[in-house]
Amino acid sequence: MVGLFQEAGPCEVVEIAQGKFGTQFRQWGWDRSSNIIFVDQPNQVGFSFDKLTNGSLNLLDSTVEFPPSGVPVGQPDYTQLDGTFSSNNGNSSANTTEIAAHAMWHMLQGFLASFPQYNPAFTRNNTQIGPVGINLFTESYGGKYGPLFAAHFESQNALRRSGKLPRNKTLEIRLASLGIMQGCLDDAIQGRFYPIFANNNTYGIKALSLADQQNAASSYLGPNGCQQQIQSCRNAVASRDSDNEGDVASVNQLCKNAQDSCSRTVIAPYLTSGRSIYDITQKIPSPFPPSTYLEYLNTAELQSAIGVAVNYTESNSAITNAFLQTGDQQRGDQISQLGYLLSLGVRVALIYGDRDYICNWLGGEAVSFAVAAQSPAYSPFYSAGYASIVINSTYVGGMVRQYGNLSFSRIYDAGHLVPAYQPETAFTVFSRVILGTDLSFGQSVDLSTYQTNGTANATYTSKAPASAKPTCWIRNINDTCTDEQREKIVKGEGAIVNGVLYDKASDWQPPGSSVSVEAGYPGSMPPAMTAAPLESSSPDDAATTTVDVPTGVYVATATPSTSHNGSPSRGAAWGLNVLLCSLAMTMGTTYLW
Numbered sequence: 001m002v003g004l005f006q007e008a009g010p011c012e013v014v015e016i017a018q019g020k021f022g023t024q025f026r027q028w029g030w031d032r033s034s035n036i037i038f039v040d041q042p043n044q045v046g047f048s049f050d051k052l053t054n055g056s057l058n059l060l061d062s063t064v065e066f067p068p069s070g071v072p073v074g075q076p077d078y079t080q081l082d083g084t085f086s087s088n089n090g091n092s093s094a095n096t097t098e099i100a101a102h103a104m105w106h107m108l109q110g111f112l113a114s115f116p117q118y119n120p121a122f123t124r125n126n127t128q129i130g131p132v133g134i135n136l137f138t139e140s141y142g143g144k145y146g147p148l149f150a151a152h153f154e155s156q157n158a159l160r161r162s163g164k165l166p167r168n169k170t171l172e173i174r175l176a177s178l179g180i181m182q183g184c185l186d187d188a189i190q191g192r193f194y195p196i197f198a199n200n201n202t203y204g205i206k207a208l209s210l211a212d213q214q215n216a217a218s219s220y221l222g223p224n225g226c227q228q229q230i231q232s233c234r235n236a237v238a239s240r241d242s243d244n245e246g247d248v249a250s251v252n253q254l255c256k257n258a259q260d261s262c263s264r265t266v267i268a269p270y271l272t273s274g275r276s277i278y279d280i281t282q283k284i285p286s287p288f289p290p291s292t293y294l295e296y297l298n299t300a301e302l303q304s305a306i307g308v309a310v311n312y313t314e315s316n317s318a319i320t321n322a323f324l325q326t327g328d329q330q331r332g333d334q335i336s337q338l339g340y341l342l343s344l345g346v347r348v349a350l351i352y353g354d355r356d357y358i359c360n361w362l363g364g365e366a367v368s369f370a371v372a373a374q375s376p377a378y379s380p381f382y383s384a385g386y387a388s389i390v391i392n393s394t395y396v397g398g399m400v401r402q403y404g405n406l407s408f409s410r411i412y413d414a415g416h417l418v419p420a421y422q423p424e425t426a427f428t429v430f431s432r433v434i435l436g437t438d439l440s441f442g443q444s445v446d447l448s449t450y451q452t453n454g455t456a457n458a459t460y461t462s463k464a465p466a467s468a469k470p471t472c473w474i475r476n477i478n479d480t481c482t483d484e485q486r487e488k489i490v491k492g493e494g495a496i497v498n499g500v501l502y503d504k505a506s507d508w509q510p511p512g513s514s515v516s517v518e519a520g521y522p523g524s525m526p527p528a529m530t531a532a533p534l535e536s537s538s539p540d541d542a543a544t545t546t547v548d549v550p551t552g553v554y555v556a557t558a559t560p561s562t563s564h565n566g567s568p569s570r571g572a573a574w575g576l577n578v579l580l581c582s583l584a585m586t587m588g589t590t591y592l593w
Helices: 002-008 097-114 142-162 193-199 210-221 226-240 249-273 292-297 300-306 317-326 334-343 361-372 423-435 474-480 483-490
Strands: 011-017 020-025 035-040 053-058 063-065 080-085 132-139 173-181 347-353 387-392 395-403 406-411 495-497 500-502 516-520 528-530 576-581 583-586 589-592
Touching: 002 011, 002 035, 002 292, 002 423, 011 292, 020 292, 035 097, 097 132, 097 142, 097 173, 132 142, 132 423, 142 173, 142 334, 173 334, 173 423, 193 210, 193 249, 193 361, 210 226, 210 249, 226 249, 249 317, 292 300, 292 474, 334 347, 334 361, 347 361, 347 423, 361 406, 387 423, 395 423, 406 423, 474 483, 483 500
Parallel strands: 035 576, 132 173, 132 576, 173 347, 347 406
Antiparallel strands: 011 020, 020 516, 053 063, 053 080, 387 395, 395 406, 495 500, 516 528, 583 589
């Protein structure tokens, strides 16, 4: 739901009045280019469940107790909510990416069989079903998911061709493109760039001193350090758990040790800076993107309108722990899988915002070179230069290195959730990827020979914006509230309006009467009503915006000077795209999106 409501979905949540939310059109929603399925997984996150179970959610620490319990002593009543949840049994869901891939394949089989009108393989007046061509986009921990899911789809296709899977009861799912945004793919490659980025980034921020950077680098490279432990984990997986099912205790322990070591000694030193792991320019807690949708998804009106029997759960500690216990983060073979996909003609796009620390663009760039090294056919990728990503007639949104079906994009002034920070740029890059054009101008090219020309390195520097004032959302206390705000909640001080803590109720300001939009309310047609400004407005002046509501995808003919406006001008291509809003592991905590 993060991807749907905070980033790229067709609608965004707005406040209509006190206690009332609705949705309105998102200007740069990706549905302008394609049909999209947003998938929250593994099971027991989002609105998915195994067994309906009544319990109590403690908003102060996000824990759920079964059966429902009373309000803990010393807490206000509103911080303990009774509801219906999944069982929180980690054995009833996936605990490795490999197992999650099987579930995803079955989900797509069921969805496309039940809703054939969204199956790109169907054409008008044609009763024969060809391969289902889809575009898979993942984010964050989706760097693990995407390559493995795609490779699993291909292995299932091979079983269909051999007759081991019934061809009359299954569909061939063939990827046209795989987009990975802000992907944490492989710490064996990306790990050493955590301390480098923390000390030497394009915003001039020294989140780590040079000495601390060097200490973290030594922890990565030294004897029995992060890198060596990752290799020990992978050697054990190859010899004793080659199916990656996470059921060999000794292998799990080695991989968990590697995961813990890398997190503690290489990634964690950054936390002393007090800066957001998702946006190095911002102090914690950061209020962007807004969490309005968390209140909306837990309203009775919304849940009744969509017919769900369970409360919305963004993060599930039981599933978090299941993945942590198998050391899934360090098991991967994602780089070779991406090389395999390129050999099949799949377009592979790596997309990184340049303000994110936890899956930073320096590590992403290193991944792109490692993928190119998988095949001599992609050796020209190394000599391809960085070209401007031209978003409209006046704005350059980043730089891209592209050869053939492989591309790496650095998106300017974007944190971890790229489409939230730079909606127009993200939409344009997404659309060019699925259309198969060049990512720089959006022009039709022969990808078998195309490569970008430009500088060898993406050296553009930016000035960091001022840190934004925190907004404390009671359904996201750990990530959005200061210690002082948390203490105020515990003491029952302040006022909660639409899920936000204010000093007093009068501090909440209703949507301005001059802002009139078409806002839909759950269970009703969207009449014209007053609503708050769009949530997708970026947190600083670095964002690109457009006043009009255009359609299509912009095709450039020249590189403009950098500024922040414009409008696209090209018709879109319709198909089926799957966006996995995924699991991002940071410092022993797993956030399920």
